[in-house]
Amino acid sequence: MRVAIAGAGNVGVFIANDLVTTGHEVLVLEQSQDVVQRVQPHSAPGVEWIVADACEVASLRLAGLERCDVVVAATGDDEDNLVISLLAKQEFGVPRVVARVNHPKNEWLFNENWGVDLSVSTPHLITALVEEAVSVGRLVRILQFEGGNVRLVEVTLAENAPVVDQAIRDLDIPRDATIVAVVRGEHVVMPRGDTVFESGDEVLAMVTSDSEDDVRQILTGG
Numbered sequence: 001m002r003v004a005i006a007g008a009g010n011v012g013v014f015i016a017n018d019l020v021t022t023g024h025e026v027l028v029l030e031q032s033q034d035v036v037q038r039v040q041p042h043s044a045p046g047v048e049w050i051v052a053d054a055c056e057v058a059s060l061r062l063a064g065l066e067r068c069d070v071v072v073a074a075t076g077d078d079e080d081n082l083v084i085s086l087l088a089k090q091e092f093g094v095p096r097v098v099a100r101v102n103h104p105k106n107e108w109l110f111n112e113n114w115g116v117d118l119s120v121s122t123p124h125l126i127t128a129l130v131e132e133a134v135s136v137g138r139l140v141r142i143l144q145f146e147g148g149n150v151r152l153v154e155v156t157l158a159e160n161a162p163v164v165d166q167a168i169r170d171l172d173i174p175r176d177a178t179i180v181a182v183v184r185g186e187h188v189v190m191p192r193g194d195t196v197f198e199s200g201d202e203v204l205a206m207v208t209s210d211s212e213d214d215v216r217q218i219l220t221g222g
Contacts, residue, residue, distance in 0.1 A: 001024045001070065002024070002025040002026075002067055002069050002070075003019055003025065003026050003027070003068060003069065003070045003071070003072065004026075004027045004028075004063060004065055004068045004071045004088075004094075005026065005027070005071075005074055006029045006030075006072065006073050006075055006080075006081075007029075007054070007075035007076065007080075008028050008030035008035050008036060008039050009075070009076055011074045011100060012030075012074040012075070013028070013043060015072060015074060016028050016044070017043055017044040017047065020044045020045075020046045021044055025048075026047050026048065027049075027050065027068070028047055028048065028049050028050070029052050029054040029060075029063055030049070030052075031051065031052060031054070033051050036049055036051050054073075054075075054084045055080055055083045055087070057087060057091055060087055060088070060092060061092075065088060065091075065092040066092045066094075068088075068094055069094070069095055070094070070096040070098065071085070071094045071096070072099075072100075073085050073088075073097070073098070073099040073100060076102055078109070081099045081110075082099070082109060082110070082114045085110075085114050086114050086115040088115060089115025089116075090115060096117050096118075097115050097117050097118075098116075098117065098118045098120065099116045099119050099120070100122075101119050101120060101121035101122075104121050107119060107121050117145065119144065136156045136157075137155070137156070137157070137160075137161060139154075139155045139216040139220055140154050140155065141153050142154050149208055150208055151207050151208070151209070152180075152205075152206055153204070153205050153207055153215070153216075155203050155220055156200065156202050156203075157197060157199055157200060157219070158199065158220075159199045161197070161221060162219075163197045165196060165197070165198075166196065167193065167194050167195060167196050167197075168192070168193055168197075171218055173215070173218065174211040174215065176207075176208045176211045177205060177206065177207040177212075177214070178205065178206050179191045179203060179204070180204050181203075182195060182197070182201050182202070183202035183204070184198065184201050184202075189201075205219070
């Protein structure tokens with residue numbers, strides 16, 4: 001898989017190093033020559049570097065963005081990340097565009113209208129992980145995809161949850177939702193029709209904006 005990362009800050013460089021060590025082709029675009037000279041010697045072998053403004057079509061064409069499977073807009077500026085995402089999707093037809101949200105107030109902008117397939121808001125993600133760790137019987141959003149229309153949610157089943165002692169096949173789960181995993185103690189249970197829920201199970205589900213309330217009702221009772 002070929003991945004282009006815009007922005008050579010701590011986030012962009014970490015992603016680049018992580019991906020290249022797992023066998024992916026990684027290209028980093030950074031507009032500051034000084035930043036590249038400082039960071040490049042310490043990056044993982046195999047990472048390609050281009051000094052270019054990722055907000056300019058000519059720079060992206062020079063980088064061969066049309067050959068990339070994924071583009072990650074990881075700069076520290078939300079406006080730049082939106083422009084990069086839009087150009088990657090509309091001008092170069094990149095199949096997968098992931099964008100970093102620096103300021104939570106801007107998260108609503110990061111959707112398919114701006115070419116974003118998946119946005120990652122660090123503050124909101126940390127909040128979700130805190131809630132996931134301490135909340136029992138409450139549905140928590142972990143990640144959002146497709147401009148927020150598809151969501152990964154999690155709930156730790158309380159003792160009185162309506163699904164305890166019931167099998168998945170006996171539940172009226174909406175067609176546009178699915179149970180993707182059940183974490184039980186230190187083990188991950190891959191859900192099947194005959195999987196029976198137990199109190200304390202951490203249930204991960206993929207839902208849409210239309211089915212989220214129904215899934216919440218099924219798993220928590222309210």
